Amino acid sequence: MVAAIKNFLLSLVGIALVIGVWAAVSTWFSADLPSPIKTWKESELYVLQPWEKRGEMDQGIGLMAMYSLIRVAKGFLLGILFGAPLGLLLGASQLLSKMFDPVIQVLRPISPLAWLPLGLILFRQSEPAALFTIAVCSMWPTVINTMHGVRSIPQDYVNVAKVLRLSPWKRFTKVLLPSTLPYMFTGFRLSLGIAWLVIVASEMLTGTPGVGGFLWQEYNSLVYSHILLCILTIGVVGFTLDRLMGLIEAKLRIA
């Protein structure tokens, strides 16, 4: 308990230090960078009335974050919907994995900025293109971790399946899937992190309402304090998502 309080206080000190550096930079180094106080004053309206809609691109930060979250949720689900089965297949089949491993290794490091134009060509609309980009960028950790999970099923469990003469379906549902699930969830967690990273890029380029879209618009309108507001929001939401997935993951590990 005491240690927990101590850790909390230490993290507050860390935050205070960073804000201090920020204030110092804005005062002495870059006049364009809004100071922490100025940022707060100009963002107050958006933070204190988070669900207020004043115009298409002028909405409370809560609404903006929600639009982004919904978009991420769709793209992420699409990604794991393809990623998890693909990982299972690649893990189960040596042949398929040898066939597709080089392809995956090449596709994996491609930036969302490169995928988005392709999505726009394919779907001709910004929303499906954004979802495509999120899905295609975020699915790889799920594919790779699931594949790894299938390959590292302990020999004991494989023997149990053989000794009990389980049907292929039971083998899948009672042995393979539960044994792979913790690995899969690690993949999901990493995928969600990437999906949240990608959202900003895709909203910036498509100009859709959301945290990323708002950020880009405010940059163009020279309201720099709102850029900082968006950055902080993105960080806090991303952190929360990761923690939530971490909790689910920990639950699965015990089981």
Add this chain to the structure above:
Amino acid sequence: MAYFKLQGVGKSFGVRRVLHEVNLFVEEGEFVTIVGTSGSGKTTLIKIASGLMNPDTGGVFLAGLPVTSFPARAAMVFQNYSLLPWLSAKENVRLAVESAFPQWNRTQQLDQVTKYLEIVGLGAAAGKRPGQLSGGMRQRVAIARAFAVEPALMLLDEPFGALDALTRATLQAELIKLIGQQSPRATVLMISNSVDEAILLSDRVVALGTKLSPAVPVTLAHPRTHKALQHEEEAVKVKARITEFLLAAGTAKSAECQPVEPRILAQVVPE
């Protein structure tokens, strides 16, 4: 003709020859134990006997038919329990019962599960997962799972190897009881590193060096107890013969390990 037989079984891993010309015949309803020191190829032998591993030479036959995968109406108990950790004790046993008796309805299957969990004294812990059970209790679940499929052939791979001495003795007694209750009795092939355990449980004991020793019958009446066996002349004799064979095999093996060419040491002269 023997009910369960291993004929001319050989297996090598790379250059290391683990088994060579292993022949074993087990009659229906007989309990045979193979005793070997660690590294003697016991585990390889039972994996081949169960169809989990293919031999390089020779074959395994059950009721005259070659065994190529784990046979139906057979069960196996492993040293490390091999329960699925995400299923409760009950669900672990149920998985086996469902697979062995697909023609039964749900109630019949569940009754069978409950019956065998109660026989091993785990009625109250049926809902617990393996992680919540002690080693002894886990192995009880594994034993219940094995007997619940009413197997004709039972393969035991050092079933008590991971347990403390006291739990080991209790579970040995329970195994004797369970086998006695079966009708007809299952044919049992057990692997063990304990000569005492072999004499306690089996009708015949075989020692495994690089080859199998001639089988030594144990004719003492069941149920046997560790205490009584200490003073029983036959038990002492069986133990002596098996131990002698194992020791001889051990000596032969270490002789094999001697380098073929004599080593020539460098001439080192002090300056």
